[in-house]
Amino acid sequence: MSEHGTATHCPYCALQCAMWLRTDDSGRPTVAPRDFPTNQGGLCRKGWTAAELLRPGRRLTTPLVRRTPGGPLEEADWDEALTRVVFGIRRIQEGAGRDAVAVFGGGGLTNEKAYLLGKFARVTLRTANIDYNGRFCMSSAAAAGLRAFGLDRGLPFPLSDVGRADALLLVGANPAETMPPFVRHLDAARAAGGALVVVDPRRTATAARATLHLRPAPGTDLALANGLLHIAVAEGLVDEKYVADRTEGFTAVREAVATYWPEHVERLTGVPVADQYRAVRLLADAPRALVLTARGAEQHRNGTDTVSAFVNLALALGLPGREGSGYGCLTGQGNGQGGREHGQKADQLPGYRRIDDPHARAHVARVWDVPADSLPGPGVSAYELLRSLGTEGGPRGLLLFGSNPVVSAPNAGLVEERLRGLDLLVVSDPVLSETAALADVVLPSAQWAEEDGTMTNLEGRVIRRRRALAPPPGVRTDLWIISELSRRLGRATGFSDSAPEVFAELGRAAAGGPADYSGITYDRIDAQGGVFWPCPADGEGRSGRPEAAAGVSPDPDPGPGPDPVPGSDPDAGTPRMFLDAFAHPDGKARFVAVHHTPPAEEPDELYPLHLTTGRIMQHYQSGAQTRRVPELADGTRDPHVEIHPDLAARHDIVAGDRVRLVSRRGTTEADARITTAVPPDLLFMPFHWGGAQRVNSVVGDALDPVSRMPEFKVSAVRLERVG
Known part of the structure; x- marks a missing residue:
């Protein structure tokens, strides 16, 4: 421990912001931000209040x-x-x-x-029955990454690349609320002239920052991705040399997207033809471009195929495995x-x-x-x-x-x-x-x-x-x-x-596997400020040559120093993957031909609306921890339902009214929030509450056939005014 306290990381999302933890004169634990490549000295509200969970009275202390x-x-x-x-x-x-x-x-x-x-x-126990809640979060992107690249790592490049991107396509993510320090990287890219294209049916705080906001109808992201690739093919924007040298399977994909002409995609998704062309050209014209997907693209019964469609677009443009460009998934849980x-x-x-x-x-x-x-x-x-x-x-x-x-x-x-x-x-x-x-x-x-x-x-x-x-x-x-x-x-x-x-044993068990941790030790993590896997004990990364990331820096007290030059530190593991080859035996990435399918539940006379769910800034996951922190709970003790003004008027609902959502599985209640952030046929409700306010009571359980991801993002419901 230094004079700053103990160097550690936030207990919440996968950004894992660096912080100092110390105790004040009264013995009360407090946190302060710590400079690190991911959060760059920033914390969100949840991070700032993380020490509150350690206080007496907010946790269990006996069986x-x-x-x-x-x-x-x-x-x-x-x-x-x-x-x-x-x-x-x-x-x-x-x-x-x-x-x-x-x-x-x-x-x-x-x-x-x-x-x-x-x-x-x-x-x-010798039981086969073990799984985990990550199946609800990143499994579709993992499955798509495995079949495209032969290996799944959420971001196969350091986060600092986001801040240097000339164009970025962000699909189904709202980091302005879910991981606010991430937005520093988006803002850095925009400040340098980069373009941000956001795909989301809602006008979120992240979409408000976008150069271009594409608002597809719920459950139509795959059709949009195929349509964007159709335009890239038709306009001659495909990197044909990259496709020939580094991929397999493009012929089948080229044929599959042939029917997704722009006007047809506009009818399926609601995204204007002109916006489709603009999005493709922003990506194709950028020297460095990134395609990132998150839960909005993945939590569908065709989530794996949807992610594959966006990976196909990235591959056709020659992005993955190129320094400063690529495809990645924004992991959610810590x-x-x-x-x-x-x-x-x-x-x-x-x-x-x-x-x-x-x-x-x-x-x-x-x-x-x-x-x-x-x-x-x-x-x-x-x-x-x-x-x-x-x-x-x-x-x-x-x-x-x-x-x-x-x-x-x-x-x-x-x-x-x-x-x-x-x-x-x-x-x-x-x-x-x-x-x-x-x-x-x-x-x-x-x-x-x-x-x-x-x-x-x-x-x-x-x-x-x-x-x-x-x-x-x-x-x-x-x-x-x-x-x-x-x-x-x-x-x-x-x-x-x-x-x-246990970590040393984990390294031995992981040795030689796709996620090889055998070369990672606590001392090495301390010295390097973190080590990127794969990191075999022999020091060779899966990319064919260890490539240290911009933004990797040692982590001794009193904190990380300045960022080293990219490629200067082989001890960092493999920050950038696939630079020389992908993880399939022949070293080539795989295109996968996929087609649009509608959600498991389409609106009908009894359940005429779509519902989608997500997070808000003050809370995390099921809210079991954050709802116990007064600073986070105050003002957000109850959930809300976002309703378009036209829909609210048809139901005689005004802001603050109690409303009920009903599906084939159950009901939930919350207060109405009237906003044009959602289209007229879509409702949004956060999922951090239990009891009568549990939105997952109404959410469907259709599963993706590959990843077994549930379709959280689209459920058919009806809206009722309570009382």
Whole structure:
């Protein structure tokens, strides 16, 4: 710790803004911004108030157990709580098999926790049923990236490239509210003369900054992307040499987009022909151009294909694998990238290895010192797992770490019903979330500033969170909880509760895999201010040559120094990927021919409107933490529904009226906000609240066939004025 405090990172989104954590003269923890390439010394409201979560009275400090069925949660000591967990696990597995106990993780867990949780499921419980809430966030972009490039890393280039872009296409993202310090990079690009094209049906705070705002009808992003590529082909803007030298499959895509002529796309999407041409020319004429997608493009039943359509556009223009240009996905959750690399997903082992790959199983089994054939096979995806709980043949018990699916899952009323019907629900969480309130056992876990660990931010940069405070008496780390449960279940070794030891083992398990962390150490992270994966122990990056990023700088106290020259520091890992080759065996990227399909639910007489959901600046994810921070909750204690003035007039609704949204699955209520930010046939409601204000009660559960991403962004509803 320096005079500034402890150097660490924000506990919220994947930007992972750097901050100092210190205590004032009264012992109260406070934060201050720290200069770092991603946030450049800035914090949003959530970051500024992050220390409030560490204060007494805002978190759990003792285990809770439900001693009688249907009875209240009561305080208990750790021995009683863990005894109940172990007894429940053994009873269920002895009666119904190993897969009858499931594990559900979170995209906010550190790399060490995500790794040990996956190992716990496969080695201690030997269950196939494990997945995590990142399936609700980045899975479609991950699937599209894997099939296009052979490897998924959200941003395969450093975030500083955004600030240097001459043109940027931003699809389905509103970082002005979801990660405000990111906007510094957008503003830097605009100030230097760069063009920003935003694709979003709403006029958001980000869209208001755009050079050009394209407003497609909900669920038509794929048609728009194909239309933009059609124009690029027709206008001779395709980089034919790049396509020939570095890609495969363009002929099929060229044929697929032939029917997406501009007038047809305008009828499908509502985006004017002139705006389509302008968007393509801004990208094609730019020396450095980026295409970025986020949840607005991905959270659809065709989300993987939608992202593939935008990747196709980027490939046709010759952007990926070119310094200063490319395609990337804006990861949402704090460790959404690392959380999906090390074993929380149903089909993966550490290092982004496939669990059905015999060589991957053999490698990881050697690290874990277990027979390869003892490892279970792939399980089902997150929503499929939640939907199966308590059903015939489904899991009867669930251990849940760092997630709140009662609020965050689609068709949330059904998910809540399934959770209530379990024989055993165990939740580890710093706060009593809506899901924890249903549990049979609640385990109070340490928070971000009370434990060591690493996170992988949206750039693929592995960074350190450092322990600055001791947890309150009665609180344990998730690593300790997993380790102790493993010991009580008969695994006396192999489950350390030391973050550095777990990270070292993670590196061995990831060695040689697509997400190779074997060359990353805590010391190296400290020295370099973060290390980009892949970073094999031999020092060679997957790009063929290690390429340090602009904006990578050492991170010793009292903080990072000036940015080094790009390419000057081979110890940074691989900030820029694909410069020499893509990750497919032949080194070439793949075009994928895709076609527009409508949303799972189209408006009809009974449900005539579209609903879309998202975040607002004051809150994060399910709101379990931010709704407990007075500075964030004041003024935003309740959600709202954005309604166009014409639609409001037809329903005799004025600002502040209570309104109800009704779908085939349920209802939700909120106050009306009258605004032209939404078109007349679209409603918007944030998803940070539970109970009667839970918007996911009405959201549909259609799944993308590839990524298994639920279609959060388009549901058919009707609007009613309450009273």
